[in-house]
Amino acid sequence: MSPAPAPRRAVRAAAAVLAAAALLTGCAQSVDPIERLGKKAAQSVRSHTPAARQPYRRWGLPAPLAPAPRPASRPAPPRTAGPALAPVVDHVPTRDRVVFLTYDDGAEKDPRFVDMVRELRLPVSLFLTDTVVGPGYAHFARLRSVGAGVQNHTLDHPALPGLPYAGQRAEICGQQDKLTSRFGIRPRFFRPPYDRYDTTTLRAAADCGVAAVVLWRATVTSGGLSYTHGDHRLRPGDIVQIGPDDIRERTTRVLRRLQKEGLTVARIEDYL
Ligand SMILES: [Zn+2]
Structure with a gap:
């Protein structure tokens, strides 16, 4: 079997870290860590999309x-x-x-x-x-x-x-x-x-x-x-x-x- 593509591997690795952190802190994780990462990514896309349309951002200005x-x-x-x-x-x-x-x-x-x-x-x-x-x-x-x-x-x-x-x-x-x-x-x-x-x-x-x-x-x-x-x-x-x-x-x-x-x-x- 071919290895998973690099981004998936990275997500899985991050998910494993999150899961381990949840175990260590004893915090109840009602949401699957991979799902949480996905939500985070979606939020990040949402928050960046309007900004990306601002010309000043497109040209590297703050x-x-x-x-x-x-x-x-x-x-x-x-x-x-x-x-x-x-x-x-x-x-x-x-x-x-x-x-x-x-x-x-x-x-x-x-x-x-x-x-x-x-x-x-x-x-x-x-x-x-x-x-x-x-x-x-x-x-x-x-x-x-x-x-x-x-x-x-x-x-x-x-x-x-x-x-x-x-x-x-x-x-x-x-x-x-x-x-x-x-x-x-x-x-x-x-x-x-x-x-x-x-x-x-x-x-x-x-x-x-x-x-x-x-x-x-x-x-x-x-x-x-x-x-x-x-x-x-x-x-x-x-x-x-x-x-x-x-x-x-x-x-x-x-x-x-x-x-x-x-x-x-x-x-x-x-x-x-
Ligand atoms: Zn000249």
């Missing part, structure tokens, strides 16, 4: 994500380093308990991430590079349709500092044009590849109609959260970059951290 507040007023425009130069920000001055989640390049095209953004109503920002997205723009159109913002991260992802104005302008304006024709809306923000830029970058960005060069103060990698400068904790107004790979898992990790700190996610377009 509680619903707080909705972003309506910004009381738009903060003053960020300062520029000079005339005709785009301002650079990695943090938005605000007292609202919000941070901004940003994703770069467009290499990872995980359809489940679209579900996550839709179900949690995450107002994320995607900085896209044309040659990295390649033929994958439909994925980002889906993300846009569920509330994500699409921004500029150059055509080809070069390191910009030191490149002549014409080359930098072609990289930035070229992707502005491409994203405008793909999505019907001109991006307001630009993030330089590798977070590196020079004055020429800021001039070219301004000439291409970019409202702000958006860097980040905190990043989420496989090792956890790290910060470019300042406090080693998330503060209201921080711009957070979610590194490539496992973006769902990394997003969950940062959302849990936000919830612990009483923060939530807002649309960067509402604050810049």
